[in-house]
Amino acid sequence: MSGSRAEGPVVQGWCPGALRPMMSGDGLVVRVRPRSSRLTATQARGVAALSRAHGNGLIDLSARANVQLRGVTETGRLPLVEGLRDLGLIDASIAQETRRNIVVQPFHRPDDPTLTISAELAQLLALPDAPDLPGKFGFAVDTGSTRVLESTACDIRIERDGQGIVVRPDGSGLAKHVTETTAAAEALSLARWFIATGGIREGRGRMAAHLARVGLPQGFTHPTTAQGFVARPGLYDAGAMVAFTFGQMTAETLAAIAGLGDLRITPWRMIVIEGATRLPDLPGLITDPDDPLLHVVACTGAPGCVQALGPTRDLALALAPHVQGLLHVSGCAKGCAHPGAADLTLTATPQGYALIQGATAHDTPIAHHSAAALIARPDLLTE
Ligand code: SF4
Structure with missing residues (x-):
């Protein structure tokens, strides 16, 4: 490996795929690129079953509208790829x-x-x-x-x-x-x-x-003229758009929403259930457009990612009710969950969480705090 955690994150320069998975702290990450950012209900149920059979049953949505199966074992990789091929979700080559x-x-x-x-x-x-x-x-x-x-x-x-x-x-x-x-x-x-x-x-x-x-x-x-769009769960002409905490769901949740229709995968870590005219009441979904969890993004962090310098998601959950804009909690300076600027970013470092305002996970911090201090005093975020 060309760089230790103390030296900074390793920049791979490539993204994991189904044919070229990436090793993470909880096993292989196998990323599926649905054609036209869409999974038929049959494909989605198949992906859920493969996640249970060969992964750890957790499925992430990526900022490129991809679907990632986590916790895949070396022995499960080939049968998983064959299962995805049967579903029409595998390309002819890595290229x-x-x-x-x-x-x-x-x-x-x-x-x-x-x-x-x-x-x-x-x-x-x-x-x-x-x-x-x-x-x-x-x-x-x-x-x-x-x-x-x-x-x-x-x-x-x-x-x-x-x-x-x-x-x-x-x-x-x-x-x-x-x-x-x-x-x-x-x-x-x-x-x-x-x-x-x-x-x-x-x-x-x-x-x-x-x-x-x-x-x-x-x-x-x-x-051209810029047109702002803020993604929120709700009903749209195309169907019902639902969100997931940190863009992660269980295989059971994916199978359940696939029971309601074909699925359009969005780059906002949300899914549009095609043709649905009401928001589903299922466990694991965010359907309230004002849910505080929509204000936080956090990568896998420690221990799931080998590059992480600290945990992320518990801290983000604790701070979510206290933030107005977007809070990004990142396990290292790579900032995978949100490569762009956020209103507030907390980046795990050997010195604690670097607090960065209006910039990215690798920009200059204004302070460092421990997770305990931030949870006890959320006002530190804006001081
Ligand atoms: S940003 Fe998070 S997921 Fe990405 S390499 Fe760093 S710790 Fe891992």
Whole structure:
């Protein structure tokens, strides 16, 4: 391993997949990328059964609308992959799985082009001549009636803009007009430009950082207007959106909501139950849009993650009723649960929890506190 915990978190530069799982403190993490960010009810029930059979029965939702099975044993890995293959959830190769990094907006309707564009983009990314992109490089297809994925981390965005569709590189407000039929190919052209102009360094690279160095390619001149969206559980045209504490559920909960319909996986660690017209009353779900637990995010932390310098979730649960904005409790400076800035961040360090305001888990703290002190005096968060 190239770095001890005291030196800082190990940055892998790739994300775990189903074909390339990542070892964590509680076993292998096997990440499933549902096509078009959607699981049929049959697939979801199958995933729940595989989690019980080969994992520890805990399932996480990721900020890229993926589904992670935790606690998978070495002996369970191959039967698990075969089970996922039977469900149609396995790509032909690690390279294809890695490239098919597409988040699809979850409120799409039959009459908008979202599913058509995302399916074509997935097809193009599976071709042998598809651009060889870094592991974390991703696409967002956000072509519903309003944009909802602006705060979702990705590199190339296909978006609705007024009556039209645009392709926009992350990090710029300028986009290029495309059509429903050219959108996927234009997105891939932009990915090829990224590679050709040196966007990949030492196997890594993100679009926004590259634009800051080299500027925009030609043709990206159309100004777009930001549209804020705050995800909350509730009823939507597409169905009922439910949340989970820290985006984690049991296999039993996944099987139970799969009994209500097909599922759309969102990047907000929530799930839309397709076509549901009322919010389900099931254990393990957050359905109140004002639930304080929606104000906290926390990664697995210790002991589940080998890189963690302290536990996270008990502290986040204790502090949730006392925070107004977003509180991020991170087991180390990597900040997996929320890579962007949060109103308040507590990052576990050898000196206690670093308190960081309005920034990310690896930014400069204003103070360090113990968990006991923070629980006894939550006002320390805002002092
Ligand atoms: S942020 Fe959390 S989950 Fe990510 S490496 Fe650090 S401790 Fe582990």
